[in-house]
Amino acid sequence: MKIVTCVAPINMAVIKYCKCPWLIFYILTRCEIFFHCFLGGKRDDDLILPINDSLSASLNTHVMCAKTTIMSSPNLKENKFWLNGKEQTFNSPRLNSCLKAIKDRCDQSLPHLNWSISICSENNFPTAAGLASSAAGYACLVYALAKLYGIEGEISDIARQGSGSACRSIYGGWVQWHKGSSPLGLDSIAQQLFPANHWPEMRILILVVNDTRKKYSSTIAMKRSVDTSTLIHHRANRVVPERIQTLSRAIAEKDFATFAEIAMKDSNQLHAICLDTFPPCVYMNDVSHAIVSVVHAFNEYKNDIKAAYTCDAGSNVCIYLLESEVQDLVSWINYVFPKSADITQQEYYRGLPLEQRNMDKAVFEGLNITPFDVDLLKYIIHTNVGDGPEVLKDEQAHLLDDNGCPKSLHF
Amino acid sequence: MKIVTCVAPINMAVIKYCKCPWLIFYILTRCEIFFHCFLGGKRDDDLILPINDSLSASLNTHVMCAKTTIMSSPNLKENKFWLNGKEQTFNSPRLNSCLKAIKDRCDQSLPHLNWSISICSENNFPTAAGLASSAAGYACLVYALAKLYGIEGEISDIARQGSGSACRSIYGGWVQWHKGSSPLGLDSIAQQLFPANHWPEMRILILVVNDTRKKYSSTIAMKRSVDTSTLIHHRANRVVPERIQTLSRAIAEKDFATFAEIAMKDSNQLHAICLDTFPPCVYMNDVSHAIVSVVHAFNEYKNDIKAAYTCDAGSNVCIYLLESEVQDLVSWINYVFPKSADITQQEYYRGLPLEQRNMDKAVFEGLNITPFDVDLLKYIIHTNVGDGPEVLKDEQAHLLDDNGCPKSLHF
Incomplete structure (x- = not known):
């Protein structure tokens, strides 16, 4: 019997990877549109090859992570897979293509290669956070499989086949995903540019927008084909290559203002391109845009770029900023987006x-800024750049018991 | 004494003209961002030369129009200008450049060329509609000045210098604004492609989004420079020329589906490019996007493209559709956006x-569509394609009395 438990980070892109599949299923829920249109801009659907490089930071796994236990045993009758406490079919093409790629690459004489496996995976952050969990999840799965089958070397290309941006979660710190040029995607891999401790002052605030306070009570579901934006190729060919270079240099030199400006512009451009698909993809809502304008007002007040927003496929907003600015920005957020008293700290x-240190109200009154409605934000996550996936040595950490069953189906 | 009164139409672009000036003053009002960033994409700031052609329909002046009376008299001591009942300074550079261009072009021996003038201008539609009134206003002003000073021939280039898209309101029906190539903008003029009666079944619904029901109570004002989108030139050079051709053909052939698809795509692309400026320009809000998704759902239900949305620099949504679809679409709008009972029909x-004919609720329930909150829309304007500016012969129509003073300062 073999068992391994790993954690892997989520990652937050500052140069975005955008894929808009030709067939898309999207749901407008109470005026917030959720698209199962994953971020992308793929060359190939099965291999998940992007049309431009992307760059992200992996976030501290002690704050948010995916955790996966895999057990391989001759006593297991069949392959099983639990995700967040619910048994899933093992028939997922992506799960199986990751498993096959790992097995193809390992020592074929391994005795446990043909044993059945149990996989149990969890995210330690609420799914309500609306944060893309598939990147951390597939990175964790592939990393754990690699440990189980004793694989050394590059595995980010395998994680990529599970979920594109999962390849970036295979490394800690600042990570670039090279789009590569091989038709088979052999060189479409992630690379660590700088380790987690390179820029220790960097912090990330994730503002989770309150989805439970629905403004509208309608649900409209549509299934349609999507025309990809005609602007996406201009972005991929002309805009991104220069941004990747400038951003890498800004991170190397810890030049926050340059870093921040590119991060904000790239986030805006991603959402611009989503809006230019047909039908349009809209992820940000009025609250997201309000946060964006608060960040611009904050930078203006500071007379320097001190905070950078970036948004993925949802209404939440992630803010990169240096440790020295965290208190000030949080006091702005607290003033502009008040929470009701019954929500605990x-x-x-x-x-x-x-x-907690709240800024003098007079500052905001002087700037003619008044608070929005209460509870537009659900909560705020404060985190930093962290390491890549790792094996948890403690036996207590395993999510599976000795029989390969989840220790707890509720957490 | 000479007096002339004219009306001019507003116009609704289906291929947009987008200008984003380098210096922009924008105001975030209660989470709805109003930018004094007029639609554009200018080659030249003073001459208002666009970087791409645009195409619009002029709308029925009996429903919405600008109305202007100009009096010229030796008894007037000075030039005066009233707009919507309020006296304005006559020192506006754009007003004066239009006046100068008209006077330069007219017979220099006219006796009244040196008399002072009184200008009184009104919009007959509520400014609350958030509809661009400057296009109709400047078209009306320039048309009235041309009549006053007996000018024949092209005046759309002069209207353009007042407010870019005003040049399109100089003509009725379907109008193309050629960007031209002259550095002085001599060939940047509007041209009627088809008269108002070419496609008599065409209707326009303007859904005025309720701005008085503010969701957020904050006002953030910022003054910043704006980096123009890097995507705008790709749009101007690669996307628009083909769209103009296809759209003109679709109008010629009364091919609604092709017309509608291009109109929707072009609106989305305009807003995509605004989002890609820095800081981002955001005009549409959650309600606008909800309307967009209702139109997509309506087309899907009809299994054909039967309605096309288009949005300008605000949260209102304009819908082009054929007369035969108006009742059905209005019944969808009424169901999804209910109004409270105290608002009269x-x-x-x-x-x-x-x-009024409301669709069976079962249809919506079958589509899993439920109503939004009440009063998200303020009102609905139903109009059609109409003629260009005209002189009102009736003396009662004059907005000025015999002394050159507004007959009424309240309307």
Whole structure:
């Protein structure tokens, strides 16, 4: 019997990878549109090859992570897979293509290669956060499979076949996903540019927009084909290559203002291109745009670029900023987006500690800024750049018991 | 003493002209961002030369129009200008450049060329509609000045110098604004492609989004420079020329589906490019996007493209559709965007008559569509394609009395 448990980070892209599949299923839920249109801009659907490089930071796994236990045993009758406490079919093409790619690459004489496996995976962050969990999940799965079958070397190309941006979660710190040029995607791999401790002052605030306070009560579901934006190729060919270079240099030199400006512009451009698909993809809502304008107002007040927003396929907004600015920005957020008194500090502020210090109201009154409605934000996650996937040595960490069954189906 | 009164249409672009000036003043009002970033993409700031052609329909002046009376008299001591009942400074550079261009072009021996003038201008539609009134206003002003000073021939280039898209309101029906190539903008003029009666079945619904029901209570004002989108030139050079051709042909052949698809795509692309400026320009809000998704759902239900949305620099949505679809679409709008009972039919439905016939609720329930909150829409304007500016012969129509003073300062 073999068992391994790993954690892997989520990653937050500052140069985005955008894929808009030709067939898309999207749901407008109470005026917030959720698209199962994953971020992308793929060359190939099965291999998940992007049309431009992307760049992200992997975030501290002690705050948010995917955790996966895999057991291989001759006593297991069949392959089983549990995700967040619910048994899933093992027939997922992506799961199987990752498993096959790992097995193809390992020592074929391994005795446990033909044993059945049990996989149990969890995210330690609420799915309500609306954060893309598939990147951390597939990175964790592939990393754990690699450990189980004793594979050394590059595995980000395998993680990529599970979920495109999962390849970036295979490494810690600042990571670039090279689009590569091989038709088979052999060189479409992730690379660590700088380790997690390269820019230790960098912090990330994730503002989770309150989806439970629905403004509208309608659900409209549509299934349609999508015309990809005609702007996407201009972006891929002309815009991204220069941005990747400038951004890498800004990270190398810890030049926050340059880093931040590119991050904001690239996020805006991703959402611009989603809006230019047909029918349009809209991820950000009025609250997301309000956060964006608060960040612009904050930078203006500071007379320098001190915070950078970036948004993925949802209404939440992620803010990159240096440790020295965290308190000030949080006091802005607290003023502009007040929370109701019945939400505890512990519920509201998650992750790394946040010292509470509220800015003088007179500052905001002087800037003619008044608070929005209460509870537009659900909570705030405070985190930083962290390491890549790792094996948890502690036996207590295993999610599966000795029989290959989840220890707990509720968490 | 000479007096002339004219009306001019507003126009609704289906291929957009987008200008994003380098210096922009924008105001985030309660999470709805109003930018004094007029639609554009200018080659030259003073001459208002666009970087791509645009195409619009002029709308029925009996429903919405700008109305202007100009009096010239030796008894007037100075030039005066009233707009919507309020006296304005006559020092506006754009007003004066239009006046100068008209006077330069007219017979220099005219006795009244040196008399002072009184200008009184009104929009007959509520400014609350958030509809660009400057296009109709400047078209009306320039048309009235041309009549006053007896000018024949092209004046759309002069209207353009007042407000870019005003040049399109100089003509009725379907109008193309040629960007031209002259550095002085001599060939940047509007041209009627088809008269108003070419496609008599065409109707326009303007859904005025309720701005008085503010969701957020904050006002953030910022003054910043704007980096123009890097995508705008790709649009101007690669996308628009083909769209103009295809759209003109679709109008010629009364091919609604092709017309509608291009109109929707072009609106989406305009807003995509605004989002890709820095800081981003956001005009549409959650309600606008909800309307967009209702139109997509309506077309899907009809299994054909039967309605086309298009949005300008605001949250309102304009819908092009054929007369035969108006009742059905209005019944969808009424179901999805209910109004509260205290708003009268007369307040809510404006313009051309709308027959009330509500669709069976079961249809919506079958489509899993439920109503949004009440009063997200303020009212609906029903109109059609109409003629260009004209002189009102009736003396009662004059907005100025014999002394050159506004007959009424309230309307």
